[in-house]
Amino acid sequence: MTYCVGIKLNAGLVFLSDSRTNAGVDNISTYRKMIIYEKPGDRFMVLLSAGNLSISQSVREILQIEQLKETPESAPVTIWNATSMFDACRVLGQAVRHVYERDAQSLKRAGVEFNVNLIFGGQIAGEGMRLFQVYSAGNFIEATPETPYFQIGEYKYGKPVLDRVLTPDTGLDEAAKCALVSMDSTMKSNLSVGPPLDMVVYEANRFETDKVVCIDMQNPYFRMLHSGWGQKLREVFDSLDDPVWDDAHTETPLLTAAGARNKPLRKISTPEEKLI
Amino acid sequence: MTYCVGIKLNAGLVFLSDSRTNAGVDNISTYRKMIIYEKPGDRFMVLLSAGNLSISQSVREILQIEQLKETPESAPVTIWNATSMFDACRVLGQAVRHVYERDAQSLKRAGVEFNVNLIFGGQIAGEGMRLFQVYSAGNFIEATPETPYFQIGEYKYGKPVLDRVLTPDTGLDEAAKCALVSMDSTMKSNLSVGPPLDMVVYEANRFETDKVVCIDMQNPYFRMLHSGWGQKLREVFDSLDDPVWDDAHTETPLLTAAGARNKPLRKISTPEEKLI
Numbered sequence: 171m172t173y174c175v176g177i178k179l180n181a182g183l184v185f186l187s188d189s190r191t192n193a194g195v196d197n198i199s200t201y202r203k204m205i206i207y208e209k210p211g212d213r214f215m216v217l218l219s220a221g222n223l224s225i226s227q228s229v230r231e232i233l234q235i236e237q238l239k240e241t242p243e244s245a246p247v248t249i250w251n252a253t254s255m256f257d258a259c260r261v262l263g264q265a266v267r268h269v270y271e272r273d274a275q276s277l278k279r280a281g282v283e284f285n286v287n288l289i290f291g292g293q294i295a296g297e298g299m300r301l302f303q304v305y306s307a308g309n310f311i312e313a314t315p316e317t318p319y320f321q322i323g324e325y326k327y328g329k330p331v332l333d334r335v336l337t338p339d340t341g342l343d344e345a346a347k348c349a350l351v352s353m354d355s356t357m358k359s360n361l362s363v364g365p366p367l368d369m370v371v372y373e374a375n376r377f378e379t380d381k382v383v384c385i386d387m388q389n390p391y392f393r394m395l396h397s398g399w400g401q402k403l404r405e406v407f408d409s410l411d412d413p414v415w416d417d418a419h420t421e422t423p424l425l426t427a428a429g430a431r432n433k434p435l436r437k438i439s440t441p442e443e444k445l446i
Numbered sequence: 447m448t449y450c451v452g453i454k455l456n457a458g459l460v461f462l463s464d465s466r467t468n469a470g471v472d473n474i475s476t477y478r479k480m481i482i483y484e485k486p487g488d489r490f491m492v493l494l495s496a497g498n499l500s501i502s503q504s505v506r507e508i509l510q511i512e513q514l515k516e517t518p519e520s521a522p523v524t525i526w527n528a529t530s531m532f533d534a535c536r537v538l539g540q541a542v543r544h545v546y547e548r549d550a551q552s553l554k555r556a557g558v559e560f561n562v563n564l565i566f567g568g569q570i571a572g573e574g575m576r577l578f579q580v581y582s583a584g585n586f587i588e589a590t591p592e593t594p595y596f597q598i599g600e601y602k603y604g605k606p607v608l609d610r611v612l613t614p615d616t617g618l619d620e621a622a623k624c625a626l627v628s629m630d631s632t633m634k635s636n637l638s639v640g641p642p643l644d645m646v647v648y649e650a651n652r653f654e655t656d657k658v659v660c661i662d663m664q665n666p667y668f669r670m671l672h673s674g675w676g677q678k679l680r681e682v683f684d685s686l687d688d689p690v691w692d693d694a695h696t697e698t699p700l701l702t703a704a705g706a707r708n709k710p711l712r713k714i715s716t717p718e719e720k721l722i
């Protein structure tokens with residue numbers, strides 16, 4: 171499987187991806203799932219991919235030469251000359267559709283779903299930063315202040331911490347930490363998500379970045395996060411009161427059968443009793 | 447959807463279920479998913495169900511009259527006279543298969559999968575407590591000390607806290623707290639899991655219990671857990687250092703591009719560049 175997350179903040183963008191792919195648990199490999207497209211001073215874009223690896227690799231390959239034309243006479247739009255991230259994302263959507271035209275029928279014959287999910291974000295000179303999620307049909311949605319992040323792949327284990335922490339005002343370093351905690355939770359619960367991790371942090375209006383890092387399990391910061399988060403979660407759990415089954419002699423809130431407002435559960439005590 | 451968890455400890459058993467069902471987000475209802483079968487002094491059993499509601503209701507209905515016969519001459523085994531939880535679980539598995547025989551073909555014609563998942567645990571006089579998970583085929587597995595719990599339904603959001611806390615030596619009240627935190631995380635992230643909650647705590651070798659509670663969102667203990675867990679998680683997150691991008695003047699572990707042991711990510715900077 172895969173886990174990738176892209177975050178859009180007022181201060182910039184954060185991208186994080188794992189690099190494990192698998193075709194069954196007995197066939198695990200390492201493939202990087204992040205590509206950076208950078209033309210300093212003009213545009214900075216990052217693409218993260220999940221889903222069928224042959225599809226995502228094909229999309230990445232033809233994205234470099236994909237051209238969008240509104241009419242046969244229009245000047246071709248590419249990711250390198252698009253004047254907005256929206257147009258660049260349309261080029262990406264068209265690349266997905268081209269791969270669909272080439273491969274979908276043969277995949278279907280083989281019983282393989284046409285499945286690819288992409289996160290595409292960045293900034294082109296002349297507009298603000300933008301972040302998109304692109305689906306298998308080549309359609310896409312854009313992140314907004316209410317939901318400033320996208321996840322693809324195994325999203326469930328790592329979602330709660332993103333929901334608790336991220337707002338558009340979150341700082342870049344804090345968001346990077348949040349993405350790494352989210353990744354750590356995912357790797358702990360899903361073996362098909364694994365290291366090394368690729369992370370990029372982009373500061374708004376820079377049109378380039380040097381904050382690009384590949385993180386393996388020896389990385390001291392990631393090791394600190396991994397052990398610190400686990401240990402402190404356990405401390406938090408222990409600090410919460412256990413439930414008390416009667417309501418005498420305690421000031422803590424109570425869990426009492428008597429206090430239940432709803433109809434208590436019916437017990438069945440003979441074979442003849444009916445359920446309802 | 448549904449979320450149910452059953453836990454087997456040395457000290458006893460804990461069962462927790464939500465009560466939301468849905469046929470699409472525009473059709474949400476409340477159905478209790480827990481049934482207690484109790485014959486004081488002789489047997490105590492709890493059944494939790496997830497999956498297609500018509501199937502699980504049918505299974506529960508016919509479980510009351512289901513009889514297992516090894517040969518036409520054998521005395522019939524029911525959940526009320528089985529001498530082991532293993533045999534009682536075989537009766538349950540047969541009930542699932544009977545519903546399959548009745549309904550599966552018609553469901554398939556309608557494009558509906560035969561999908562039911564059950565947790566069944568308890569104790570019958572003469573043996574220790576046992577906990578099983580039963581699948582749609584009527585087959586089942588039993589909990590062991592290495593994995594002392596089962597989840598059915600929406601299991602992902604609530605799994606990490608179970609993995610961090612539960613061992614066979616965990617106390618009953620602590621395990622009840624753990625199950626409730628697990629349920630709280632699940633309800634926060636999946637709207638199709640919802641209150642009221644049904645919880646049963648069974649002490650080993652009692653063959654009955656009065657610790658049966660229905661918990662709604664006004665329950666003071668659950669409210670304390672919900673707000674306390676969220677707030678303290680955030681404090682833990684804040685207490686962990688943010689990453690530092692250069693390795694000067696700090697004693698905390700560093701996240702540095704220079705420190706990466708793996709090949710750094712390739713940047714693509716012109717349309718002509720190849721990916722590989």
